Amino acid sequence: MIIKRNEHNPIVMPGGYEWRKAAVFNPGVIRVDGKFYMYERAAGSLRPFQTSIGLLESDDGVFFTAVKDVPIFKAEMLGYPGGSVEDARVVHMDGTYYMCYALQPYSFDCWPTGTGLPSYYPEHYSEWADNGVEPMITRSGIAVSKDGIHFTPHSYTTPAEIDDRDNALFPEKIGGRFALLRRPMQYVGEKYGTKSPGIWISYSDDLLEWKDPELVAVAENPEWEGTKIGAAATPVKTDRGWLVLYHGVDSQSIYRVGALMLDLEDPRKVIARTRLPIMGPEAYYERIGLVLPNVVFPTANLVVDDMLYIYYGCCDTSIGLATVSVKELVDHIFNQR
Structure with missing residues (x-):
């Protein structure tokens, strides 16, 4: 199995507008009527x-141009003018x-350290x-459009009192209900069945x-995912199950990518999973950046x-952007057993 990085990587860089001149990262991307739409997370500065x-939009999924010269979704729309909205995943x-x-x-x-997680300063x-x-x-x-x-804010999917992110909505209802992957940071310990933050699933009618x-999945290999794991992207439906990419973080704060397969009718069940990461920081732009190295x-x-x-x-x-044959990737995941 070969995951091929695009020859034009990084395909999207910061700049152009004040609100995105420092960083652009962690996008949601969908394809509708042959056109690609990218929902980028963007920062204009590190302080704050x-x-x-x-x-952004694209005809080929590689070369993107701006649709609007202003953000389409901001924390101000949720009543928090000084806050941040992050990591859009769109279906x-x-x-x-x-x-x-x-x-x-x-x-x-945000103050980058150059050696791992940056230092964040909310105190002042x-x-x-x-x-x-x-x-x-x-x-x-969740916001809807x-x-x-x-987009209009629709509802919160997690309680206000816990730290819960990496939410990813399945692209279709399962058993007549919406299904959502989550990563509640506080759900750790004997009561929750995991020693570190893992991947969970919730259902909703409305x-x-x-x-x-x-609980769906927990960290299994401490060498590359021992600190925490979380759903990376929207699940992809295949004839052999739901394909889910996930990120794993080791003790040095290095972010790598694993993959698992969930049962089509009951995605609480993991039916196959990679033992080793399928992607990790290799190229210079994956090892060195403005905020966090090796991601x-x-x-x-x-x-x-x-x-x-x-x-x-x-x-x-x-x-x-990286590409891989769906069949080869799914075969690779099942061959790990």
Whole structure:
């Protein structure tokens, strides 16, 4: 199995507008009527490190241009003018666009260390303490749109009191219900059946009320995913199961990519899984960046003529594209058993 990085990588770089001049990363990407739409996460500075969602389009999935010269989705639309919206994962179902997003409600600064996780500084932004919120906590939600451009906040998918992100909505209902992958950081310990944050699933009839999450997958290989794992991109339906890319983080904060297969009718069941990562930081733009080194973080994948297009954030700085045969990847996952 060969995952091929695009020769034009990074295919999207920061710049052009003030609100995206520092970093662009972790995009959602969909393809509608032959056109690719990318929902990029963008930052204009590191102080504060405030991110919003911009929209790009492409005919070939490689060369993208801006649809709007302003962000299409901001934390201000949720009532948090100093906050950030992050890591859009978008699906298109029955004429409606559904955008999963993560929200950090108040401002913070980002100081890269060059050796691992950056240092974040929320302390001098009084909103965190004034509102009794744990600094840097992240809540997830869904916004909806009929045209893919003008989004309206619809509902939160996670409670306000826990840090829960990496939400990814399945692209179709399962058993008549919406299904959502999550990663609640506090669900760790004997009570939850995992020693580190893992991948969970919730169901809903209306996107408003969500059933208690159920554990799907936990970290199994401490060498590359020992710190935490989380759903990377929207699940892809194949004839052998739901294909889910996920990210694994090791003790050195290096982000790599694994893959698993979930049962089509009951995606709580993992039916196959890679033992080793299928992608890791190799190219210079995956090892060195403005914010966080050694990061390959896919947040979108889609199928074009049996090729899986994988869009991923590189070091929280730029966006890359890699491709692989869906059949070869699925065969590879099942051959791990």
